Amino acid sequence: MNRSLVILLGALALGAAVFAGSYFISQRACLMTRSADDLSWLRDEFHLSDAEMARVRQLHEGYMPQCAKMCALLAAKRGEVQAALAGSTNITAEAQKKLTELGELRAQCQAQMLQHFITVSQAMPPEQGQRYLAEMKQLTLGSHEEIESRMAGSDHAGHEHGTN
Amino acid sequence: MKENMNPADTKFHEVLRAARPMPSLPPRFQENVWRRIEDAEASAKSGSWLDAFAALVLRPRFAYATVATLVLAGVLLGTYQGAQTAKQNEQARYVALVAPNPLR
Numbered sequence: 001m002n003r004s005l006v007i008l009l010g011a012l013a014l015g016a017a018v019f020a021g022s023y024f025i026s027q028r029a030c031l032m033t034r035s036a037d038d039l040s041w042l043r044d045e046f047h048l049s050d051a052e053m054a055r056v057r058q059l060h061e062g063y064m065p066q067c068a069k070m071c072a073l074l075a076a077k078r079g080e081v082q083a084a085l086a087g088s089t090n091i092t093a094e095a096q097k098k099l100t101e102l103g104e105l106r107a108q109c110q111a112q113m114l115q116h117f118i119t120v121s122q123a124m125p126p127e128q129g130q131r132y133l134a135e136m137k138q139l140t141l142g143s144h145e146e147i148e149s150r151m152a153g154s155d156h157a158g159h160e161h162g163t164n
Numbered sequence: 165m166k167e168n169m170n171p172a173d174t175k176f177h178e179v180l181r182a183a184r185p186m187p188s189l190p191p192r193f194q195e196n197v198w199r200r201i202e203d204a205e206a207s208a209k210s211g212s213w214l215d216a217f218a219a220l221v222l223r224p225r226f227a228y229a230t231v232a233t234l235v236l237a238g239v240l241l242g243t244y245q246g247a248q249t250a251k252q253n254e255q256a257r258y259v260a261l262v263a264p265n266p267l268r
Contacts, residue, residue: 004218011221015234022238023245030246034254038261041254063262071264113263139255140263 054121058072064114070109077102113140 034040039060043053081102084095091099117136121129220226 002214004214007218008214008221011227015230018231019234019238023242026239026242027246030243031235031250031253034250038257041251041258044251045255060262104246116262136259136263139259147181157181 014127042132046132050126050130052124056120059116059120059123066112067116070105072114073108074102074105077105110141 037043039053039057042056044047048056077098081095083099084098088095101130114137117133117140118164121133121136124132221230
């Protein structure tokens, strides 16, 4: 092969290695130097002061035990639903009752969660608080809305009810 | 000079020419010659371009500047990407804490 071509290909490979090396090292360094605090995202994303952050942390620590309690209740109710459905080929009255209770409990949990988001948003500067609330609604309830709208969209295609 | 030639010499040359007959040229001889000349010139040109570029790459000032630029670009892009990934991870960690999957 031509000597100049070998030199150019070698230089290209060396340049690619230098770029890739510095890219990966700096990326890893950036990831490793980030805070391990669970609330660091709030501080960075919504530019909270120390006082605001302290208030948000207090609210967060107050909410966490309630959230854990609700999660335990939900897990227990899901177990009851599964037990009621086990071995049956149709929905019994007992299973229907458990499903309704599960739905109510889930709605209660979501209401509590939304209330927490609202309280936290009020501890932030108004503009940041609105942004936080909108983002949290999108992140937590957005998936439901997406599924429901998808189901509504497929209503015409899959759920054709007779009109005659 | 030719006019000064001895008539005997002229006759001698004619005999000599007749003794070495010129072979007939192959078909499209001239065209093929020109094509080979052009090909040789073209390869010489591309070779010189590659050589010039290789010589530029091997110059220390150019090499240091290129390495410095690549390192800087890699560090900037890596830091930006790292910050984005870290932000996404932190957001996911917070959301998973305050809104565990069963609540969503």
